[in-house]
Amino acid sequence: xxxxxxxxxxxxxxxxxxxxxxxxxxxxxxxxxxxxxxxxxxxxxxxxxxxxxxxxxxxxxxxxxxxxxxxxxxxxxxxxxxxxxxxxxxxxxxxxxxxxxxxxxxxxxxxxxxxxxxxxxxxxxxxxxxxxxxxxxxxxxxxxxxxxxxxxxxxxxxxxxxxxxxxxxxxxxxxxxxxxxxxxxxxxxxxxxxxxxxxxxxxxxxxxxxxxxxxxxxxxxxxxxxxxxxxxxxxxxxxxxxxxxxxxxxxxxxxxxxxxxxxxxxxxxxxxxxxxxxxxxxxxxxxxxxxxxxxxxxxxxxxxxxxxxxxxxxxxxxxxxxxxxxxxxxxxxxxxxxxxxxxxxxxxxxxxxxxxxxxxxxxxxxxxxxxxxxxxxxxxxxxxxxxxxxxxxxx
Numbered sequence: 001x002x003x004x005x006x007x008x009x010x011x012x013x014x015x016x017x018x019x020x021x022x023x024x025x026x027x028x029x030x031x032x033x034x035x036x037x038x039x040x041x042x043x044x045x046x047x048x049x050x051x052x053x054x055x056x057x058x059x060x061x062x063x064x065x066x067x068x069x070x071x072x073x074x075x076x077x078x079x080x081x082x083x084x085x086x087x088x089x090x091x092x093x094x095x096x097x098x099x100x101x102x103x104x105x106x107x108x109x110x111x112x113x114x115x116x117x118x119x120x121x122x123x124x125x126x127x128x129x130x131x132x133x134x135x136x137x138x139x140x141x142x143x144x145x146x147x148x149x150x151x152x153x154x155x156x157x158x159x160x161x162x163x164x165x166x167x168x169x170x171x172x173x174x175x176x177x178x179x180x181x182x183x184x185x186x187x188x189x190x191x192x193x194x195x196x197x198x199x200x201x202x203x204x205x206x207x208x209x210x211x212x213x214x215x216x217x218x219x220x221x222x223x224x225x226x227x228x229x230x231x232x233x234x235x236x237x238x239x240x241x242x243x244x245x246x247x248x249x250x251x252x253x254x255x256x257x258x259x260x261x262x263x264x265x266x267x268x269x270x271x272x273x274x275x276x277x278x279x280x281x282x283x284x285x286x287x288x289x290x291x292x293x294x295x296x297x298x299x300x301x302x303x304x305x306x307x308x309x310x311x312x313x314x315x316x317x318x319x320x321x322x323x324x325x326x327x328x329x330x331x332x333x334x335x336x337x338x339x340x341x342x343x344x345x346x347x348x349x350x351x352x353x354x355x356x357x358x359x360x361x362x363x364x365x366x367x368x369x370x371x372x373x374x375x376x377x378x379x380x381x382x383x384x385x386x387x388x389x390x391x392x393x394x395x
Contacts, residue, residue, distance in 0.1 A: 002023045004022075008058075009060075017045045021040045031092070032093045033091055039086075043057065054080075077109060078105050081122075082103065082107070083104055084102070096132045100128055123150050123151045130144070142163075144164075145163075203354045207350040214345065221343055221345060236333050240317040240318060247260035266367075269316070269366070270358055282295055283295050283304050283351070284297050284305060286346070292348050306348070306354055309355065310341055311337055311351075315357075316360070318331065320367035320370075
């Protein structure tokens with residue numbers, strides 16, 4: 001059994017007007033089966049003082065719009081003035097769980113409502129959440145179902161969501177130090193199919209976030225912090241490429257110089273391939289206000305949105321360093337570039353993910369096949385006074 005009490009106010013220096021959370025849990029002898037019940041009430045003074053106060057919960061002088069961030073509740077998702085009972089069952093070994101919710105809410109679920117009893121959304125609540133995991137070869141498939149109904153004075157409101165996620169075990173890398181996709185994903189016949197499938201899955205998943213994240217960027221791109229974030233993210237690939245060039249020039253003939261040269265090879269290849277892909281895809285940028293499904297409407301095909309050159313260059317340059325020195329935090333700088341491009345509304349989320357997949361694959365490829373990667377050099381970029389020649393053999 002467990003309980004949690006939070007004083008929304010203070011009287012004589014002590015907490016008062018309590019909000020409450022109460023629960024009971026039990027499990028089988030082996031711990032694989034669990035049953036639980038939980039009751040939450042975000043009504044000030046309801047349990048201990050038997051004197052409910054509305055509006056009160058999550059609202060005070062410090063939070064005039066409730067305990068929120070960007071309009072979203074930071075406390076209980078049901079918001080203030082609510083009572084909800086949850087009953088659930090969990091089977092750990094089978095990866096299954098079911099939760100039933102019933103009660104009454106007094107405000108807008110998840111976000112701030114200026115009225116203590118919003119007639120559009122307050123009312124009786126009934127919901128169910130179910131989840132089941134399946135093992136499919138080396139992959140885990142998870143299915144989820146969420147259903148929610150609110151009977152409010154203004155009418156009934158029902159929401160349903162069905163989700164499917166796939167997790168694939170990448171396995172141990174073939175070479176010490178390893179890579180994220182690397183040789184562990186090489187097919188038995190030598191074809192490297194799985195990285196392509198993983199990349200396509202990432203891009204497809206990111207496409208679902210194109211419009212929501214662009215709406216967020218439109219609403220917040222004027223913030224001072226966002227402007228600083230965009231400026232920092234945009235310079236990461238350029239600075240990284242420049243530093244790799246300096247490192248190669250100063251450390252030619254050493255292992256460090258080879259890593260820098262791999263980064264330069266991957267960076268130049270990523271920019272070239274990304275620019276050619278832009279011409280073929282011809283996708284409108286978010287700032288054109290034509291939507292994420294607009295293709296063929298760009299006046300200059302070279303200004304196409306997919307993929308992001310900045311993202312491709314950042315991942316291509318940083319990947320050889322991250323793999324050679326075993327510093328995965330370097331990928332965070334590449335992600336910073338992706339966030340900057342989306343928040344600046346220069347690219348859709350799927351654009352930067354597509355560029356990241358391209359850049360990572362090239363950075364990984366050039367590093368593994370270069371001298372610094374511990375294998376016989378096969379891919380090589382030759383720079384002469386008359387030409388830039390990229391030699392990429394295929395087996």
